[in-house]
Amino acid sequence: MVELSPPPEGADPSQHTPSPLSPTSQLHVATAALVALERTLGRFYRLALTVVVLAILFLLISTGGPVLMVVCASALVAVVLHGAAQWITHLLRLPEWLSVIVLVMVIAGALTLLVHISGPDIMVQASHLRTALETQIRTLRDTLNNDALGHLVMDHIPQSMGGNQTGPGARSLGADFAGSMTNVLTSTFGSVGTLIVIVIAGIYFALSPRLYANGVLRLVPEGHRPLARKLLHTIGHTLGAWVAGQMLDMTVVGFLTWWGLWAIGMPLALPLGLIAGMSNFIPYLGAFLGATPALLIGLSVSGREALLVLGLYAVIQTFEGYVMSPFIQKRAVSMPPALTILSQTIFGAFLGAWGFIFASPITAVLLAVATQLSAPLKPKDEI
Template sequence: MQLARIHHLLQVAILLAVMVLSIWLIGDVLMVVFAATLIAVILHNLAAMVERRTRLPYWLALSLVVVVLLAAIGGLGWSSGPAIAEQATRLRIALTTQAHSLRGQLNASTMGRTVLDYLPQSLGGNQAGGGDNGMGSRIAGSMTGVLSSAFGAAGTLAVILIAGLYFALSPALYVNGLLRLIPPGHRPAARTLLLVAGRTLWAWTAGQALDMLVVGILSGVGLWFIGVPLALALGVVAGMANFIPYIGAFIGAVPAILLGLSQGTREGLLVMALYAAIQFFEGNVMAPLIQRHAVQMPPGLTILSQTVFGTILGLPGLVLASPLTAALLAMMDRATPPLDEEDRV
């Protein structure tokens, strides 16, 4: 019995070691695979909804979904694309100007220079970067990735979309191929966990899409009402940034606050109050309604997962940390028995 326990512990330790080493060495490739899987889950569930409502064959329902999505994106680009592109260009110029102005104001005071001395140059500070042999350089090197260096961002996005489309076209083919790699005795449990992960990813994505839409509309309308320039572009930025829970709220608010301060202290304070009200509404009204039908994730674990994946895998890890964590939590919840009442804290 002791030998059996040791053998089991060695198996678990080897499996964990292989997983950690794989994430470290080919993390960028794994993120591309996961992103393609997320796209496939979205397309598959949309096609399944169309299939149930219209009685069309699955391949035809999927084709209809893809055509509608492409038409919607093309229509949005045709109608609002020039305005959004123009405002995005003006937003970049305005933010660059504001950043230089803020740096000059900080340099004019002793406290400001102290703050800049402790900030790296990549964030506008005075601190020089470290040598090439530091841990940060090694992590940054691992973030580059084979796909990013070979294809660039546009090529990687194309790979994700094409792979996701093929995954959605024949999902059973790829899932069954993955199950064949698992020992026969564990295949029923693995099948159940994969189905749970797929349902969780769809629920998380649907809920987050609704959340992004509401935050983007409220931000754009509120900024327009305050009189902040480039309200359309700032609303789009706020909605897109909200794909990353918690951290995305700050990322989306910073450009609007900087532009608000450029108009005056009153406008800057109004923008801060606007984003605080939107996040209060999102966290206390929208999130409970969405989580009732979608996925409930502990905030502390969400932020911790974003920190870990973002540090190891860079921006892709930060963006995909939340859906990945949601799927892992759902799989662990199904794979492990619930606690007895006397075992609870």
């Protein structure tokens, strides 16, 4: 701030002029102005860069969402293979790339043996499951349409969900629910070609993860590379922990469902257990998707059987929610339930089934990155 010298006594205030600034003071004022301008331009640049990045992300998601989801699925496959290969490397003292090849060969051999021994039986049960589900859904739809209240409800359900509603918005909810549930065993990601692309890309990612990570780092300005390297490590660790936790959760739920359905005498216990385990890849909402086929099959047998199935799934999900999940979250990734469900809704609305399936790992990564980039709250700032 420039200070004005007071006018001398008896002088006319209107004729008083400020004393000239010294060259040093002028230099300080100019420097301060340049610093202020630089800070303003820096804020504007960061704001513009943020807007451009968000616009590019929105464009990529809106136009190439399925491609991004394929990349995400490939990254999850690579995380699984790389994590298991590290254990083999530590045990057998092999190079990482060789451990990945050994692991892929072991998995391929195990799947070939499983298909040779149990493949025909699994395919027959899957075919019976599809037929039973289609029959039961058709019977349930006819029953509802023959009732006045049921017919009113069916008129407000889109045809894509098995209802009677027609019009432009009738198929806005995506693929046919019944078809998607009965095709789980034969078309996990929608097509065999997509699955092959995901597996092959995941194997290549796992063979040389540093090559692709370094390629990403080369795109980052040199001054920001330490932060980018830290974020890449965070993303890798978060995905690894999330995948490990979900695989353990899926295995336990699938086995308990299969054993429980077999114990109560339900038909098609094995494919129904596989569906329940695979559906648990989607936290919370996957439990309802996995229980729906078993309930429909139970209704086709008897009301008592349906109640037994409902009780069995309630017990398994209670065990999963109050015993398994806390145990897994202590060693893996913990996300608030409301955030998980909201992320599934948002990603599902933009990307369809792909976004619904991969919403949780993407949200876990975004949450971990946001935690790294933001400072923790001080106790006085907390609500």
